[in-house]
Amino acid sequence: MSLHDDVEEILLDSQTVATRVAELGAQLSADYAGRDPVLVSVLKGALVFLADLMRAMDLPSSIDLMEVSSYAGTETSGQVRILKDLSKPIEGRDVIVVEDIIDTGLTLNYLLGYLADRQPASIKICCLLDKPARRLADIPIDYIGFTIPDRFVIGYGLDYEERYRNLPYIGVLKPSVYGGARPEG
Ligand code: IMP
Ligand code: MG
Secondary structure, eight states: OOGGGGEEEEEEOHHHHHHHHHHHHHHHHHHTTTOOOEEEEEETTTHHHHHHHHHTOOSOOEEEEEEEEEEETTEEEEEEEEEEOOSSOOTTOEEEEEEEEESSSHHHHHHHHHHHTTOOSEEEEEEEEEOGGGOOSOOOOSEEEEEOOSOOEEBTTBOBTTBSTTOSSEEEEOHHHHTSSOOOO
């Protein structure tokens, strides 16, 4: 029995992800040359992406981590609660929000308002996966790794009920794992 047995299909293999993350890192390094941005990431899904992206950036950047909860199980509640706040002020800083996936956009929509209130010099969004099919909040995404179809994906940081984050690729979960109704995420 292996984690891989629960995967219906590999959507993006690890080499494809690595290549794209390297491209994003190079693009950010060029766009932010001479500046010192802070990468603000949202736990826990973005952790793996952040770890790879920051090493693909040749800049004197720093990181900060937030944790918000918007989902109970896999259902979107539209409610965002801050479980862990920024550890340092971002006033006057160039903020790059690093996200794993933007689905409805409700989480990020809330977060953007929250960050903007703290008067950073700029805010841009870098997300690994864009799932536009179920978007409810209109969000300007500056950097996108991949646009994906409306399927529930796991791996490379993304979970189903806290599992599968450590899969090295991005895959589609077998329906038999969640027993019928597709997760909302
Ligand atoms: P949004 O508020 O609907 O954009 O949700 C964003 C969050 O929902 C992401 O940061 C993920 O934690 C979770 N999520 C959305 N879609 C998926 C998915 O396909 N797989 C796993 N988690 C997902
Ligand atoms: Mg997340």
